[in-house]
Every structure is written in structure tokens, then in C-alpha cells.
Amino acid sequence: MFELAAVFLLCAVALSYLIVTETDLLKAVAYSGVFGGLILLTLYVLMAPDVILAYVAISVGLSTGLMVFVVSKTTRHEVV
Amino acid sequence: MIETAIYVLFAIYGLSGVLYFIRLIKGPTIVDSILAADCVSLDVALIALLLSIYYKNSFLAVGALFLVLWAFILDVFAAKYLTRGEVGT
């Protein structure tokens, strides 16, 4: 099962590149939510239940809400 | 028997996860992307519960509950932002 962690992190590499190059910031927030899910599965394989509980609250619950708040108060589209 | 079945299930759920993932990237509008992100996060919860059965360890299961519980939080936030412009009102 340790090999699964490699697969998840390989997907996370692709996703991090997409987050960096995306110009629609709301879409970038959605991507980072999925990125959080992949990191969470990696933590499952690495056997860290405490960190999972902290990370799921921060990443899925609070951080997405915070970033949508910030996007709603600044601009949505990034001009490259 | 269960271990083999879990490997096969990982493959199938992973394949559908990848298909959702492609829609997440392609999605012509923002709502398509958020819908796909929702489906992927539920997939993640299911795979997490399957992992906790594979390792026969009940401590790993609790995280999946919170993933299911808060899967709709991004939908509601983004919908409120798209319709009202402000989130706090």
C-alpha cells in the first residue's frame, strides 16, 4: 500500500502545476481543495491519524472558506 | 479475498476519480469544476474508509466522516459568492 502514496503525490504534482498556472482564482481554490484531499490520502498511508484530523479541519473546512472570502473581497480573475 | 477485492475496487474508484479529475480541469464553467471537485472529495472519503478496512484500524476512519460532512462547504460558499457577490450577508 505504500506505493499508493507515490501515485497520490504524482497526481498532486500535476495539480500543483495547474493551481500555479490557473488564472481564475475561484477555480484555483477548488483545485486546492482537491489537492488537500490527495495530501490527506497520503497521510492515511503514512499512518498519522492525529495529523489527519487537524488537516481535514483546516484544509477542507476552514481554508477553502477563508480563500473564498478573500477572493470575494479582492478580484476574481488574475491578470498575467 | 478481501484484499484482492480492495485492490480491484481501488482501481475502479481511482479510474472514475481520474475521469472526474479531467472534468475538474476541463470544466468550461466554474460550476462544472466545483461539481467535479465535490465528487472527487467524496471519492477520497470512500477510499479512506477502504484503507481503514485494509489496515484493520479503526482510528483511521474518523477523517472520512468529516470529509463527507464538509464536502458541500465549497459549493455553498462559491454559490453564495457567485449570486450575491458578498459571502457574509
Added chain:
Amino acid sequence: MRFLPVTLLAFILYIIITGSATPYDIITGAITAVVAGLLFGRYLVKNPQKALNPARWVAMVAYFIKYITVIELKAHLDVIKRIISGETNPGIIKVPITVKDEYAKFLVANSITNTPGTVTVYMDDEYAYVNWIDVKTRDPDEARREILEEFEKHAKRIFEG
């Protein structure tokens, strides 16, 4: 009195999530349940007699079992056929609803959305706006019979009357 149903529900949830029932669990669970009842009871429960009536719970369980087997199966097969064949006729139509209670409306809306093929777009006191994958009719009464009459019947039995 209004906080009693919420307290009971919170205690049961606490024991389920913990997964054990030692004295420590029961004491902390009782504390949490009382606090949750005092904090949330005003907003969740309007009528405690209704919430504590076991007949309603039995009706709810019966509806739940019927819903997840018969109704879901029919709707799934229909939508899967459409996914394979690709023929659709979508539209958002206006359907009158008759239930008044908050949770009854929530149950009806969720039942509509969870059935593949129909999604509640908006619901106010008189009408539900439903996105339907195959608009067979635009007549409100006939659409009501097709989409939500059965859900409303059960919702009335569970939450109203």
C-alpha cells in the same frame, strides 16, 4: 422542553462517533449533549411533542427503506439508460408544493435532488423549481404527480398532521 430532542440526538451521535461506552464517554457525552441542546435547541426544534413521537420515527424509517430500494433503483436505471443512449430533453419547470413545515420541505427537496433525473433549483413557500432531465409535460399538476407527489405524501405523514 425544547432542548430535550436535540440533547437526546446529540448524545446518540456522540456515542456513535466515539464507538465505545465507558463511564468517561457517558459523562462527557452528557455534558456535550446538554450544551448542544442549550445552544442549538431553540433553532432546531419548534415542537418537541412532534419530535419525540415514536410513530413519526417509524414512518420515517419505513419511508427511508422504501426510498433507498424501490424509488432510487427506478430512477438510477432511467438515468443510466440516458447516459448510454444520450437522449435528453432538459428544462426547469415550476411545480406547486403543499407541505408547509421546514423539515418537510427539506425532506421533499432532498428526495427530489437525490433521485437522479431531477434537481431542486429553488424552493419557496408555494412552488418548487425543478430541473428535470426529460420534460414530459409542462402542466403543473401533471408534473407534480410525476415528480413529488409520493415524497409529499410521506413527508406529510412524518412531519405534519
Added chain:
Amino acid sequence: MKKLITLSIILLAVLAGAYYLSSYLAPRAELNALGEFYLRNSYFGEHSAGSPEVVTAILWDYRGLDTYFETAVLFMAIISAVSIFRNIPSVSFHPRGFTNITKTGVKIVGLITFVAAATTAFHGHITPGGGFQGGSMLAVVPLLVIVGFSKKALEKAGLNKERALVIRTIGLLTIALAAFYPLLAGGRFMQNLSIYPKELYGMLVSGSLSLFNMAEFLAVGAGFTIIFLLLSNPEGGSEA
């Protein structure tokens, strides 16, 4: 299309790097001496922390001083964020909330989130979880209320900025007092067992660990609540 080409180049580079690295790396099966010490001593043993949950034992007993100062850092971060937002005039607005279905859903999910957060915090010394985790989960409840109803609904229900600050101060004061009390009783700073009891009426409370967890639960939850209350003020109106 250009994006896809760059992406495949990056993935190929990662695979090539892995192929190169695989001759140098070897997975490690043995345990550090320090890690073995913690695993052996956390529940039994001479230097016991009285908790079967080794991570919480390290957090609040063996490395308690680190966590104490990290709590102070968290306090500083939240206080500085609050102080930035100090003199912003609040704009009057009509609270509308979101749709009715969302409101009912938020009520149900809020109750379950509250109970689950309390479970995580109360069982921090027995099963995975603890004050930080439970507090972060608790802060999701006001966030959900803000998006489903509005900021004003939360304030009308009695949770405004001042009360959240009071709850937060209570939590931090409890942590400070529980950390300093062993000095008065003749022990060292943040000493756990032999000052605090390991078992209370037959229930495992692991000395001061459960007390620290509950206080941290309140402090972290109320701290993040203040942040979201300040953030949810609508823009516009008079310029600051």
C-alpha cells in the same frame, strides 16, 4: 495545449528523478531511540505521561514547553490580525442569508459538527485527536452559520466578537494556570503526573492532558471564530 506539454515534461522529469534517486534511497525499518523511548514510556514505564495516545503525550507533556510557546504564537497571530482590522467602520446591511434548503442543511450539519468536535477534543488523550483538532473543527460551526444565515444571525444568537474574546481568554488562562500550578505544588513547570491524578474515579484522565485539551479546544475555536466574524463584514460604505 501548451499547458499540457509543460505538465507532461514536469511529470517525466519527476519520474526520471525518481529513477535516478532509487539507487541511493533505502526505506528504513528501524525506529529512532527517541521514538522508542516515547512509545515505551507514554502509558507504562518510569517516565510515564499517563496517556495511551503517544502524540498527545508528546504535545502536552514531554514537549509541553514547545506547545506552550506555540500557543503563544497562535495567540499573537490572531491578536495581530484583529489589531489590523481595528478601526474599520461596520457597514449596515440587510441580512438575507442563502436559500431555505441551505439554511436547514446548515442547522443539521452544524449540530453534528459541534458534537464531533467535542468528541475529538474530549477523547484527545485516548484516541487520536486533541485540542488543536477539535478547536479547528469547532470553528467550522460559525463559518457555516455565517454563510447559511448571515453574520447578524450569529450575533443575534449571542456570539459576538467580545464574547468570543472572553471565551478565548478563559481558555488561555486555564492553560496558563494549569501550567504554573505545579510550581506552587513543589514540582517543575508543566509537570503532569504526581501533581495531577492519572485516574479520576476510575476514569482515565491522564493528569493534566485532558484539561489542556479542553482549554485549547475553547481557545482555538473562539480564536478562529473572531477571525471569521471580522472577515464577514461586507465591503463598501464609507471608506476607511
Added chain:
Amino acid sequence: MTFALALIVSSIAAIIIISLYGIAVRPNLVKKIICLGIFSDIINVAVILLGYRAVKNPLPPVLTDYSQKGVEELVRGAVDPLPQALTITAIVIGLAITVLMAYGAIHIQRKYGTVDVRKLVRWEE
């Protein structure tokens, strides 16, 4: 197993490089904050990877069987608890720091009407 470990290490390195690129090059402050979040997440994963043990079916560092036999079982199979304990506070403090930076970005938007770094630099001209 060795190749999987190497793949994990190189993926972590790649994500660190990509997120640092995002922090340095992208002009929008909000995008910088998102990239910083990715960076701190992957650093936490790297720290936890240091405590992993390559035994078959490893255990989380929680004692379930309260006896000496249970302790022996734990020492045989459990992963190292110290990196996990250090990571938990790092995650929570990371969110608090992110909040502080987000407040800064909102204030910049209020004062100058933009969060684009290139425009902010030329503001005084």
C-alpha cells in the same frame, strides 16, 4: 518499495519547486497566499515521511491494548510519533499566519484598489 520512496521524494521536491515558483513569479497576492498554503502542506508531508517505517502493516502511534504485550507490539510496528506531534501545531499556526496575510491582502485592496504586485510597485510614481 525503493522506487516508490524515490518517487515520493522527487514528487515532494517537484511540488516545493513549483510552489516556490508560484510564490515568486505570479503577480496576484491571493495566488501567492494559495501557493504558500501548498508549500506548507507539502513540507508537513515531508516531515511526517521522516517518521515512517517500512514494516508490513505499520500501526499509528496509539496504544490500544493496555498491557506490556501491547507495548511490545507498538514498538514493533508503530511509526515515529515525534514528527507528527511537531506537525500538528505547525498546521494550526500555518492557518493563523495565512489569515494574517489574507487580512493584509484585503487591506491592500481597500487602500489601493488592486492586489497586483506590478501595479502596487508603481503606485508612488
Added chain:
Amino acid sequence: MILTVIGLILLAIGAVCDLLGAIGIHRFNTFYLRLHAATVGTVGGKFYPLLGVAFIAAEQGLWPVVGISVLAALLVLVTTPVGSHALAYAASKARIVEMELDEFRGEEDV
């Protein structure tokens, strides 16, 4: 043994539904149709497998996992329709996706 078989059957049903939903989300060409395909993926593809996980865990004696997976299965039925409804409302109200037959457009809401 019988519980494991029931659980595996439920998981297999879920896998098929999930795959069909993922295919449907690519075959349909507008957002609202994809929403229906995604419902097949969430209810058929997540609710039944979560119940199946509960059956398998009951066979192995992992009672906390049983409680959590049953609770998660029920929560799927409560939370995901709220999310779908919010997205459909936003798509119609903010005019992100246009649709020919739309009786909600132009209606006042609270």
C-alpha cells in the same frame, strides 16, 4: 462471511455506478445534465458502497468503523443534495449556464 459478501456486492454496485457517473459527466454537454450524472455518482456510487464498508467492518469486528460509515452514508444523503441545489441555483441565478426552458429565470426570491 455472509456479511462480507453483501458488503462486496454493495461495493461492486457502487463501483459500477461511480464509473457510469464519471462517464456521464463527460458524455453530457451542459452543466445541468452533468448534475444528473453526478447524482448517479454520489447516491449510487457513494451511498451504497459506504453501507457496504459498514457490512465488511461488522464482519471484522471494527465497531467504530461500522458506526462512522453508516453515519457517513446517511450524511451523504443530507449534504450532497444541499451542495447540488446550491450549484444549480447559482448557475441559474447568476446566469452562468443558459437554458432554453427555464421557468425560474426572472422569478423573485427572498
